[in-house]
Amino acid sequence: MALSDTTIIRRSMSSRMFSTVTTVLTVAVAVALMLTLLSMRDSGRRAFERGTGNMHLLISGDASPLVSVLNGIFYADPPARPIDEAKFNELRNAFPASFLIPTQQGDSYLGLPVLATAPEFFTRFSPDPTFNPDDPGTAGEPWSFADGRAFEKPFEVVFGARAADETGIRIDDVINLTHGTDLSRKAANRAGAFEPHVHDEYEYRVVGILEPTGSAHDRAVFSDLTSSWIIHAHDRRVLEDSSVSITTEADLLPQDRLITGIYGRVATRPGSSVSALIPAILSQLRSDPTITVAQPKEEIDSLFGIVSNIDQILIAMAAAVLVSSGIAIMLALYNSMEQRRRQVAVLRVLGCSQGRIFGLVITESAFIGLFGAIAGLAGAFVGATAVAGALKARVGLVVDPVFDPRTTLLVLLGTVLVAATAGLIPALIAYRTPVAKNLRPIG
Amino acid sequence: MTANHTHALEIRNLRFRYPGAQQDTVDIPQLTVSRGERILLTGASGRGKSTLLQLIAGLMDPDSGTILVDGQDVHALRGAKRDLFRGSKIGMVFQTLNLLQGFTAAENVMAALLFSDAPKREHRSRADELLETLGIDRPDSEVTELSIGQQQRVAVARAAATRPAVILADEPTASLDPDAADEAMNLVQHACDSVGAALVCTSHDPTMAERFERRESLDALASGAIRLGA
Numbered sequence: 017m018a019l020s021d022t023t024i025i026r027r028s029m030s031s032r033m034f035s036t037v038t039t040v041l042t043v044a045v046a047v048a049l050m051l052t053l054l055s056m057r058d059s060g061r062r063a064f065e066r067g068t069g070n071m072h073l074l075i076s077g078d079a080s081p082l083v084s085v086l087n088g089i090f091y092a093d094p095p096a097r098p099i100d101e102a103k104f105n106e107l108r109n110a111f112p113a114s115f116l117i118p119t120q121q122g123d124s125y126l127g128l129p130v131l132a133t134a135p136e137f138f139t140r141f142s143p144d145p146t147f148n149p150d151d152p153g154t155a156g157e158p159w160s161f162a163d164g165r166a167f168e169k170p171f172e173v174v175f176g177a178r179a180a181d182e183t184g185i186r187i188d189d190v191i192n193l194t195h196g197t198d199l200s201r202k203a204a205n206r207a208g209a210f211e212p213h214v215h216d217e218y219e220y221r222v223v224g225i226l227e228p229t230g231s232a233h234d235r236a237v238f239s240d241l242t243s244s245w246i247i248h249a250h251d252r253r254v255l256e257d258s259s260v261s262i263t264t265e266a267d268l269l270p271q272d273r274l275i276t277g278i279y280g281r282v283a284t285r286p287g288s289s290v291s292a293l294i295p296a297i298l299s300q301l302r303s304d305p306t307i308t309v310a311q312p313k314e315e316i317d318s319l320f321g322i323v324s325n326i327d328q329i330l331i332a333m334a335a336a337v338l339v340s341s342g343i344a345i346m347l348a349l350y351n352s353m354e355q356r357r358r359q360v361a362v363l364r365v366l367g368c369s370q371g372r373i374f375g376l377v378i379t380e381s382a383f384i385g386l387f388g389a390i391a392g393l394a395g396a397f398v399g400a401t402a403v404a405g406a407l408k409a410r411v412g413l414v415v416d417p418v419f420d421p422r423t424t425l426l427v428l429l430g431t432v433l434v435a436a437t438a439g440l441i442p443a444l445i446a447y448r449t450p451v452a453k454n455l456r457p458i459g
Numbered sequence: 460m461t462a463n464h465t466h467a468l469e470i471r472n473l474r475f476r477y478p479g480a481q482q483d484t485v486d487i488p489q490l491t492v493s494r495g496e497r498i499l500l501t502g503a504s505g506r507g508k509s510t511l512l513q514l515i516a517g518l519m520d521p522d523s524g525t526i527l528v529d530g531q532d533v534h535a536l537r538g539a540k541r542d543l544f545r546g547s548k549i550g551m552v553f554q555t556l557n558l559l560q561g562f563t564a565a566e567n568v569m570a571a572l573l574f575s576d577a578p579k580r581e582h583r584s585r586a587d588e589l590l591e592t593l594g595i596d597r598p599d600s601e602v603t604e605l606s607i608g609q610q611q612r613v614a615v616a617r618a619a620a621t622r623p624a625v626i627l628a629d630e631p632t633a634s635l636d637p638d639a640a641d642e643a644m645n646l647v648q649h650a651c652d653s654v655g656a657a658l659v660c661t662s663h664d665p666t667m668a669e670r671f672e673r674r675e676s677l678d679a680l681a682s683g684a685i686r687l688g689a
Contacts, residue, residue, distance in 0.1 A: 018583055019569035027561045027566075028561075031560070031561040363570070365545070366573075367543055367544075367546015368546070368574045452509075452510075455555075
């Protein structure tokens with residue numbers, strides 16, 4: 017095969033392999049850092065937006081709307097202040113709702129949060145923000161089952177897609193729920209007050225497994241609300257009378273019928289996902305001091321408004337790392353120029369023009385940037401997956417790392433450009449290498 | 460542009476002085492070298508032998524005068540055009556060989572062809588052919604893996620690869636023992652013969668003189684083209 021400029025560049029890089037590899041790694045770290053940050057920012061936001069689904073309101077007893085959203089939709093922590101069924105019934109008549117779905121959290125299965133709710137959760141609510149339950153089929157998608165169906169009676173459960181994957185659960189499997197979640201357990205342990213408690217007196221049958229939605233609900237288990245009330249009422253009754261062996265719906269007292277969150281949607285016109293009534297309804301509901309009313313989408317927007325400054329600082333830091341990796345490229349090539357003066361002089365004698373010498377060094381520099389960018393992209397996949405795993409484990413937020421092709425391409429091209437720019441000074445040195453002086457015998 | 464096409468090299472009124480020097484380093488009123496002719500340029504160290512070769516190669520610009528290689532005024536060409544001309548028409552052999560480290564023997568030869576106007580598809584075959592002629596049976600070995608004698612052959616093959624009009628040899632035997640020097644000069648002269656190139660060789664080694672029918676002293680050239688020998 018004939019010799020080419022690429023071969024000359026390749027030989028130059030391989031002749032100082034250690035320097036080349038460390039420089040490429042420096043670039044790769046910077047690119048990985050930047051792409052991971054950008055990916056997690058976009059994916060995180062999408063995950064949060066997806067999670068809120070087609071609800072307009074989230075009503076709870078939590079201390080603030082943001083906490084309410086994080087707990088009630090993203091399973092950050094079980095809500096601490098429940099509201100009773102009477103309040104739920106009162107709210108039902110307070111405004112023209114498309115749906116008002118009660119939920120209760122507090123139990124878990126193998127560390128996965130359990131959301132006890134009503135059957136409407138699967139027919140009216142959807143993680144797809146564009147789904148209008150009053151006008152189905154026009155836009156958006158309702159829940160879809162990979163296997164089985166929604167629960168229809170007490171003690172039936174449905175698994176989110178990831179929850180099913182992680183536990184290996186199948187239709188008709190029988191499970192027991194655990195009182196408390198991983199997060200509540202850790203908090204209780206810190207307070208020295210936790211006693212493990214499996215609701216082993218009641219068994220649930222798995223009747224459905226959902227298709228993935230890319231929302232936090234994928235990692236949840238959904239049970240029937242009445243059965244959740246029953247198993248907790250049973251705990252209460254056993255404490256009161258140890259001879260109690262069975263509890264049924266008939267034994268439920270008003271204080272057993274607790275709700276930790278209500279997913280609400282205001283009725284909208286066909287083809288629209290918003291209502292002009294929302295501000296007035298919000299105002300009306302917020303006048304009630306016993307409840308907290310959140311608009312999930314607005315809370316997510318304000319959350320990202322808060323973190324966007326930190327986000328920008330992190331991206332600026334990643335950009336600074338990228339620039340410093342450009343300086344590393346420049347230093348590596350600059351130092352190598354001292355050893356390569358004779359090679360440059362020989363190439364010039366053989367007929368290589370000054371412009372071509374300049375181009376060879378710039379291309380070598382750009383190659384280092386390109387290799388670093390490619391390695392960085394691979395690193396970003398690993399990094400984003402690790403961060404997504406940490407988010408899932410720590411706050412239960414399901415984030416699917418996605419790399420926007422346009423942004424990714426811009427970062428990669430930017431990296432190559434920074435690298436090529438870093439090669440300017442070494443290239444200029446090579447360009448100006450005095451030929452005669454560097455052909456003389458050494459010594 | 461063309462004075463006489465039978466001349467591989469023609470120099471007229473060439474003067475060059477390094478900045479700050481008291482006298483001209485190179486001063487050659489007239490010198491012609493025919494195609495395929497071999498000429499030895501002699502002179503004491505520091506007399507400007509290497510400088511003259513670099514002026515001929517177009518690596519330095521003279522203060523005045525003209526250098527024609529294969530009928531082309533080298534210094535009338537600028538930038539990349541002069542580099543391409545040098546790559547195509549002038550081969551160089553150095554005392555220190557100046558091979559490209561980290562490259563194979565064949566790649567060193569092909570490096571000369573890369574910057575010439577030789578068709579790319581011929582590069583490899585021409586390099587292999589030349590190396591074989593000069594006794595290199597491991598063209599894909601890195602030059603550092605070859606003996607000094609073999610490296611010398613690679614350097615000669617590289618100088619002859621583009622079938623240049625003239626090969627400039629700058630003290631090619633200065634660091635060699637007599638036997639090695641003899642072999643090296645045989646190689647250079649054989650390469651010149653095989654591609655029909657003129658050879659302009661500089662040396663301050665008196666034993667080199669007997670190999671050349673034409674010998675010129677730079678001092679004599681400066682004072683009016685007195686021919687030695689022949």
